Amino acid sequence: NSCQQLATTLNLLPGISVLNTTHITNGTQIALPDLVPSCANAASYNLATATTDMCRVIVNASSSASSTNRIEAWLPDKWNGRFLATGNGGTGGCIDYGNLQNGASFGFATFGTNGGHDGQSGHDFFLNKPENINDFGYRAIHVEAETGKQVVEHYYGRKADYNYYSGCSTGGRQGFEEAILYPEDFDGILIGAVAVDWLRIVASKGLLARRLGWPDLASPSYVSAAQWAAIVTAQVALLDPLDGVKDGIIDNPTLHNFDPSMLACGIGVLNSSVCLSAAQVNTVREIYQPLANTSGHVVYPSFEVGVPTGVFSANTEVVNGTTIPRLKYGLVDDFWRGAVYNDTSFSVLNFTTKDMDFATNLN
Secondary structure (H helix, E strand, O other): OHHHHHHHHHHOOOOEEEEEEEEEOOOOEEEOOOOOHHHOEOOOEOEEEOOOOEEEEEEEEEEEOOEEEEEEEEEEOOOOOEEEEEOOOOOOOOOOHHHHHHHHHOOOEEEEEOOOOOOOOOOOOOOOOHHHHHHHHHHHHHHHHHHHHHHHHHHHOOOOOEEEEEEEOHHHHHHHHHHHHOOOOOOEEEEEOOOOOHHHHHHHHHHHHHHOOOOOOOOOOOOOHHHHHHHHHHHHHHHHHHHOOOOOOOOOHHHOOOOHHHHEOOOOOOOOOOOEOHHHHHHHHHHOOOEEOOOOOEEEOOOOOOOOOHHHHOOEEEEOOEEEEOOOOOHHHHHHHHHHOOOOOOOHHHOOHHHHHHHHHHO
16 A cells, blocks of 8 residues: 555655556566667566565656656565665666666665666657756766655655665766765765766777778778677687686786787788788777877777777678668767767768767867
8 A cells, every 4th residue: 555655645746756656576577568679678578577575666757847757666565774776878768677676686775767768779869858968968867866765765754774876887977977976865886887988988989980991891991890700809819828828818908919910811810701901900900099089189098909899890781682881889870969969960970080079078
């Protein structure tokens, strides 16, 4: 009854609109009919499984006069007295149900947010919506924290003993910004793979693709995805044993001055189908140089040897039997179209350092 009654209480709070309150028993499969395709987890698609007896709460919380955040809470019957907010990945837009399941199973009142928009790919959710961009940029976790604490207090009848946040990648960036901008929101923050320089992280993928000669697939300097797979395999084979343990891992890639000329045709390291021409050797050498801005200052580190290159080398698609240039790492196109330029005509095919600098200056 208290779970059902919670809706009435929360709807009285300013800026909060309740979408669902349901008590769910451990092991119940929860249908997620409103999950947008780009948020679907291949393993569970549109289902999540309750990991404890709990009250599931979904609300919309206003973040500005023109924006709302969807926030979902899993409130365990056997509460450990702690509050746990979780973050997003990529361009946000997806509640991470794995985090909800994990946190609730350990007794945390666990919260997730869509970061102010629905969807992990595309650009429409940012077009002409500056407040959605603000939510993604810095505000969504603060709204989650403020809203979540109210939900906890009204459901359990008291405040949490401790308030925590956990996130990785974009979620790591969100946690880092929380510590700087809203230090009173949490008692502890657990973050990993912190994407603090997010704009340059994303921009680097487009700029590395352009270094290949892409989108000119016929360029003599262009290095194909098949060649890149062979290059990385060769790097690991050549450099892995140097740390004394042959385990498929280059222990410290920064210690090695990798010379791509050893992969040139005629050397014998790579076979004739994937070996490098002189022009391609120069391309590979350029890939492993740091990124500089339009003023010539280094602003992002070089790509590491031995690391899979799909973020920039997966850059073609076959359409009606014809291979065309298309960067499969879609964040560059999506974010610069929707959030940076607010212009659907923008294309990563023409991406340059100027586009990176424009975004970082705008930020």
